Amino acid sequence: MKTSEVIFQPEGKRVTVPFGSTILEAAKSAGVDLISICGGRGICGKCKVIVEGGEVSPLTQIERKLLSELERSMGYRLACQTSILSQVLVIKIPEESRTGKQRLQVEGIETPVKIEPLVKKYFVKIKKPSLQDIRSDFDRLVEELKRTYGLEGLKITYDVLRRLPLILRESDWEVTVVIWNEDTIIDLEMGNSVNRIFGYAVDIGTTKIAGYLLDLNSGKVLAVDSLMNPQIPYGEDVISRITYVSNNPDGLNELQRAVVDGVNQILKTLLEKTGVNQREVYEMTVVGNTAMHHLFLGINPKYVALAPYPPVIKNGVNVKAREIGADINPNGNVHVLPVIGGFVGADAVAVILATEIYRRKKLCMAIDIGTNTEVVLGNKNEILASSCASGPAFEGAHIKYGMRAATGAIERIKIDPYTLEVQYETIDNVKPRGICGSAMVDVVAEMLKSGIIDVSGRFNKNISSPRLRFTKSGAEFVLAWKNETAINDDIVVTQRDIREIQLAKAAIHTGCALLMKKMGVTEQDIDLMFIAGAFGSYINPENARIIGMYPEIPLNRVRIVGNAAGTGARMALISKSFREKAEKIARKVNYIELGAEQDFQAEFFNSQFIPYADLTRYPETIKLLKRLGKYPKKLPPVFMSNKNR
Numbered sequence: 001m002k003t004s005e006v007i008f009q010p011e012g013k014r015v016t017v018p019f020g021s022t023i024l025e026a027a028k029s030a031g032v033d034l035i036s037i038c039g040g041r042g043i044c045g046k047c048k049v050i051v052e053g054g055e056v057s058p059l060t061q062i063e064r065k066l067l068s069e070l071e072r073s074m075g076y077r078l079a080c081q082t083s084i085l086s087q088v089l090v091i092k093i094p095e096e097s098r099t100g101k102q103r104l105q106v107e108g109i110e111t112p113v114k115i116e117p118l119v120k121k122y123f124v125k126i127k128k129p130s131l132q133d134i135r136s137d138f139d140r141l142v143e144e145l146k147r148t149y150g151l152e153g154l155k156i157t158y159d160v161l162r163r164l165p166l167i168l169r170e171s172d173w174e175v176t177v178v179i180w181n182e183d184t185i186i187d188l189e190m191g192n193s194v195n196r197i198f199g200y201a202v203d204i205g206t207t208k209i210a211g212y213l214l215d216l217n218s219g220k221v222l223a224v225d226s227l228m229n230p231q232i233p234y235g236e237d238v239i240s241r242i243t244y245v246s247n248n249p250d251g252l253n254e255l256q257r258a259v260v261d262g263v264n265q266i267l268k269t270l271l272e273k274t275g276v277n278q279r280e281v282y283e284m285t286v287v288g289n290t291a292m293h294h295l296f297l298g299i300n301p302k303y304v305a306l307a308p309y310p311p312v313i314k315n316g317v318n319v320k321a322r323e324i325g326a327d328i329n330p331n332g333n334v335h336v337l338p339v340i341g342g343f344v345g346a347d348a349v350a351v352i353l354a355t356e357i358y359r360r361k362k363l364c365m366a367i368d369i370g371t372n373t374e375v376v377l378g379n380k381n382e383i384l385a386s387s388c389a390s391g392p393a394f395e396g397a398h399i400k401y402g403m404r405a406a407t408g409a410i411e412r413i414k415i416d417p418y419t420l421e422v423q424y425e426t427i428d429n430v431k432p433r434g435i436c437g438s439a440m441v442d443v444v445a446e447m448l449k450s451g452i453i454d455v456s457g458r459f460n461k462n463i464s465s466p467r468l469r470f471t472k473s474g475a476e477f478v479l480a481w482k483n484e485t486a487i488n489d490d491i492v493v494t495q496r497d498i499r500e501i502q503l504a505k506a507a508i509h510t511g512c513a514l515l516m517k518k519m520g521v522t523e524q525d526i527d528l529m530f531i532a533g534a535f536g537s538y539i540n541p542e543n544a545r546i547i548g549m550y551p552e553i554p555l556n557r558v559r560i561v562g563n564a565a566g567t568g569a570r571m572a573l574i575s576k577s578f579r580e581k582a583e584k585i586a587r588k589v590n591y592i593e594l595g596a597e598q599d600f601q602a603e604f605f606n607s608q609f610i611p612y613a614d615l616t617r618y619p620e621t622i623k624l625l626k627r628l629g630k631y632p633k634k635l636p637p638v639f640m641s642n643k644n645r
């Protein structure tokens with residue numbers, strides 16, 4: 001087979017790939033850091049590379065659309081659209097196309113849990129066999145467990161059975177027995193090791209994976225680590241990954257391997273940090289959205305993406321670690337929490353567990369913001385949940401200078417409402433190279449407060465400032481001048497960027513509004529508003545409210561709960577009853593398919609205004625705009641069917 005050698009600069013990483021592969025495919029097999037938000041579908045325009053030597057396929061229509069004239073003249077190409085047509089190719093990955101060191105939120109709300117793990121250790125001293133007592137080794141073991149601990153009807157795994165005779169004798173008949181669910185002996189250890197029993201909880205997000213190593217005796221978290229989901233090169237949203245699985249015969253295996261490898265990689269770090277042995281980790285719990293859940297289990301998620309979006313299974317699933325390739329004790333149990341529906345997964349169940357919405361008397365709302373945002377509304381009587389396609393705009397996709405929350409991303413912005421001067425902070429305090437989601441929320445709120453945009457999101461042509469430019473390709477506002485940035489270019493926010501954020505926040509707001517409508521409640525009825533998720537941890541909740549990401553709930557009733565899904569996974573790891581509660585929650589929650597709701601269109605239209613078409617729903621924002629002299633002279637139209645909510 002004809003092959004090509006590709007050299008990625010500036011690192012000089014080399015990889016050999018089949019002739020005709022795309023540069024993105026080569027980057028994937030070289031493991032180089034290259035953004036590919038849409039998974040190579042030619043939509044995001046973020047996989048920009050510079051061809052420095054060698055032959056490649058001609059520019060495609062997609063590249064003409066997504067690359068500027070200047071970029072094209074500088075040799076920029078889109079890695080996913082460009083095939084390699086020479087034996088050697090030299091590619092430079094520019095700074096703006098690197099994912100960088102992503103900031104990942106792993107901390108979450110702490111909810112008290114009674115420690116009652118499913119896996120337990122029992123120390124026994126067993127009577128040695130004699131001519132007067134010729135019971136089998138197994139009978140001897142289980143009868144002692146019954147006599148000392150009252151355990152009955154125990155089974156033993158084949159692997160442990162094979163090791164049983166030797167361990168009993170080598171340990172002089174004093175052993176620690178590891179039993180799962182008071183039912184199955186999954187390991188035997190010499191002597192007394194009851195104080196060493198560990199578990200691993202994992203939250204598999206579309207973008208990142210967070211892992212927690214816990215002491216199952218105390219319930220304490222011993223170490224935490226996280227990693228970008230290694231499935232990202234296959235697509236940054238779930239639909240791209242499902243498409244990859246559908247279009248590639250080995251796609252499902254590749255994606256399962258990728259995610260399991262990521263989960264194992266985190267575990268390896270945690271074990272190194274704590275000195276715990278892999279064999280001492282006897283159980284693992286996993287949460288994730290429904291697509292992640294299926295991919296982790298190696299179940300084809302194809303039908304999750306097709307109406308009416310049924311998951312293959314809703315119940316929690318138990319699999320042996322060795323069956324799935326998880327690097328805990330090979331006989332250990334991997335418990336994947338139940339899902340609610342095709343687009344509301346085990347992560348939402350975990351958020352409900354962690355925030356205790358299922359047992360609260362007063363009404364609560366939770367939004368777990370991500371590429372897909374889950375919205376939950378309820379209390380102990382009733383819970384509704386839905387999923388909104390908020391898209392990857394908050395991850396920086398479709399935003400001209402958008403990037404993930406990594407080094408050099410502008411993460412906070414303030415605009416002086418009178419001088420229009422900009423103050424910003426970047427992650428790691430380095431020169432800016434783009435804007436991340438939390439800053440985009442600030443930008444929209446600050447631009448509204450400064451009158452640079454109006455409630456419809458349009459730029460105000462009557463403002464005169466060197467920062468505000470009306471170019472052939474549309475209006476833009478300069479956040480950082482070229483001489484301040486790391487990319488030798490002005491960092492601007494464009495009219496299209498504002499539009500993208502409006503669509504993303506409208507999707508979330510629509511979810512909130514339709515669930516409230518479905519339940520017949522208003523924002524006044526909501527006692528607590530939980531904002532979960534890594535992105536949610538970094539946003540300014542006031543600015544998020546000003547732009548209308550969520551209904552106007554007083555800020556003292558808003559709680560930022562971090563990675564609540566991770567908290568839920570930990571709770572299910574150390575508590576059998578929380579695991580049972582998770583099953584009940586998944587069955588109890590009423591999944592609302594927003595697109596099927598009669599008012600969906602009207603609500604989505606109204607939600608695109610900043611903060612909302614019916615301004616009376618945002619009295620605090622009205623007050624603020626009036627105080628700043630930016631209250632609109634002309635109020636936006638409210639979609640009629642929505643007027644009497």
Ligand code: FES
Binds near residue numbers: 037040041042047079
């Ligand atoms: S355009 Fe190439 S990965 Fe999105």
